[in-house]
Amino acid sequence: MSQPFLPMDVPAVRAQGNNTTTFTDNMRLPVHRWFRYSAGFSAGWAETVVEATEARRVxxxxxxxxxxxxxxxxxxxxxxxxxxxPFVTRVARAKLAWRSDPEVLLMRAADVRLEVKQQRAVAEPTSPLVVKCFPDRGALLDLLRLRDAVERLRQGDDYDELLWLAFISIIRACSPAGTAQWQYVLPNKTKARVAEPVSAFESRVELFAQDMFTMRDHVGSPRGQVYESDARTLDTLNDGWADLVLTSPPYANNFDYADATRLEQSVLGEVNGWGDLKPLRKRLMRSATQHMSGWDAAEALESPLLQAVRGELTQTFQTLAQVKQERGGKKAYDLMVAGYFFDSAQIFQALRRVSAPGVTVCYVVGDSAPYGVHVPVERWLGELALASGFRKWRFEKVRDRNTKWKNRKHTHPLHEGRLWIEG
Ligand SMILES: C[S@@+](CC[C@H](N)C(=O)[O-])C[C@H]1O[C@@H](n2cnc3c(N)ncnc32)[C@H](O)[C@@H]1O
Structure with a gap:
């Protein structure tokens, strides 16, 4: 692969503007727009990177x-x-089912509509979140009848997954509750327009079908797969497989991915309350204080995996442990930061194993400042990458940000951008 170091130097990649670290632009793109997962980044930009690196395996x-x-x-x-x-992986897998026949999808959706008309009894979720988000019981029952119809008509194929995605992607629109900038639900804020479940579902399926026709015309032989697996081991991948790694990890900013799809999972009956999120929190990379219960930082800080950043990381850990004592919330940001880099070190080792020599790795990431203590995320990640056997790193800042922590009364300037790693 002949390329300049790095794709950020390629004009087409540079020309993409500064929305590239968010999902916003994807809401105009076929298939990408089927589910709003705010944590995503721009697909258009991702395409230019794959092309600029001439990557074959991403x-x-x-x-x-x-x-x-x-x-x-x-x-x-x-x-x-x-x-x-698992839920987010299922969303991705359902999107990959765009390869199915749109005509069949439309027929299957018509069957769902007929089934809904049967007005069968439904099991109502007892989740307090659902009760709060759907104060109109009639509208909730309509939504649940739709849920059950989709479930009852399953045939064990990709169309089941497309119909499931169409259903879960209308849930928020059917609730009067507001949604924050991120995925969080704000039951005490209301929205101006609330969708009616069956017609929202029909419009959704029509949009899916339209996008499936478009994709057929534009994408030759689709070769994407998704697995539910852990980035710390990457055990579904063979050694040396990837020639481009293009990703955005969780940021060290206390966002809890287990909570991101709680409303959808509560309506489905998969989650009832906070306690049900625990098993997933244990599996996620540590990036939120809710992921830290029972974790021993001392042992991790001694691990050879963290040798490259141990001095500074331990100092930051100790400062955060001290600041925690002075704050009302007593949030375990000390553990969160130690856990974040301990997990990142394992991830770089796994990435080294599954990457071909000369690989380009792009991490879309931001720094953070819990309790106002700055964590130089990209620099420490860069150093951990070198310690795992990559050759060099460079950071390309895309934008400044300081929204979340600003609420907590600190003014540390933060940024977001791309950590380009090579080797
Ligand atoms: C910033 S989001 C990535 C969003 C993605 N770029 C998209 O377009 O939807 C980070 C993702 O990391 C996942 N994650 C957290 N811990 C993980 C782990 N240990 N292994 C693999 N994925 C993990 C979260 O579930 C979340 O979906």
Missing amino acids: LDPFGGSGTTVLAAEAVGAEAVGVDVH
Whole structure:
């Protein structure tokens, strides 16, 4: 592969503007727009990176809702996405079912509509979140009848998954509750327009079918796959497989991915309350204080895996442990930061194993400042990457940000961008 170091130097990649670290642009793109997973990044930009690197095998170890995999297959590369969150992996897998026949999807959706009319009894979720988000019981029952109809008509094929995705993607629109900038639900804020479940579902399926026709015309032979697996081991991948890694890991900013799809999972009856999120929190990369219960930082800080950043990391850990004592919330940001880099070190080792020599790795990431203590995320990640056997790293800042922590009364300037790693 002949290329300049790095794709950020390629004009087409540079010309993409500064929305590239968010999901916003994807809401206009076929298939990408089927489910709004706010944690994503721009698919258009991802396509330019795959093309600029002439990559043939692309890996996203934090695959989420499938942006990288869909972008890579759209420009003819083979692609694998890995995510440990079962619900989000299912979303990505359902999106990959765009290869199915849109005419059949429309027929199957017509069967769902007929089934809903049967007005069978439904099991109502007892989840307090659902009760709060759907104060109109009639509208909730309509939504649940739709849920049950989709479930009852399953035939064990990809159309089941497309109909499931169409259903879960209308849930928020059917609730009067507001949604925050991120995925969080704000039951005390209301929205102006609330969708009616059956017609929202019909419009959704029509949109899916339309996008499936479009994709058929534009994507030659799709070669993307997603697995529910852990980025710390990447055990579904062979050694030396990837020639491009394009990803956005969780940031060290206390966002809890287990909570991101709680409303959808509560309506489905998969989750009832906070306690049900525990098993997933234990599997996620440590990036939120809710992921830290029972974790021993001392042992991790001594681990040879952290040798490259141990001095500074231990100092930051101790400062955060001290600041925690002075704050009302007593949040375990000290553990969160130690856990974040301990897990990142394992991830770079796994990435080294599954990457070909000369690989390009792009991490879309931001720094953070819990309790106002700055954590130089990209520098420490860069150093951990070198310690795992990669050759060099460079950071390309895309934008400044300081929204979340600003609420907590600190003014540390933060940024977001791309950590380009080579080797
Ligand atoms: C920033 S999001 C990536 C979003 C993705 N780019 C997209 O377009 O949807 C980070 C993802 O990392 C996943 N994740 C967290 N811990 C993980 C782990 N140990 N292994 C694999 N994925 C993990 C989360 O579930 C989340 O979907």
